[in-house]
Amino acid sequence: MAMQAGDIEKLIKEGIPGAKVIIRDLAGDGNHYAAEVVAESFRGKTRVQQHQMVYEALKGNMGDVLHALALQTSAPD
Incomplete structure (x- = not known):
């Protein structure tokens, strides 16, 4: 069973308070x-x-x- 983009975003925001998160589905799958x-x-x-x-x-x-998550992380400018 696949994860939804919104679920990924929610988990990251809960685990890293104040984070700005953008999720993209790379393959549409x-x-x-x-x-x-x-x-x-x-x-x-x-x-x-x-x-x-x-x-x-x-x-x-x-x-x-x-299954796969390409990450780009940074601190705010």
């Missing part, structure tokens, strides 16, 4: 998404740490219900 996440809590963290925060927010769905 509900299995391959791209996420752009901008959050103040990313400031001073490495890209790996930022991605780990997003994966943690997804509560174990990555690699299971959510």
Whole structure:
């Protein structure tokens, strides 16, 4: 069963309060998404740490219900 873009966005926003999240369905199949996440809590963290925060927010769905997620993370300008 695939995840809906709105569910992905909700989980990320719940796990990373104040984050701005844009989700795109890359293949139109509900299995391959791209996420752009901008959050103040990313400031001073490495890209790996930022991605780990997003994966943690997804509560174990990555690699299971959510098949593929291309991530772009950053702190606000």
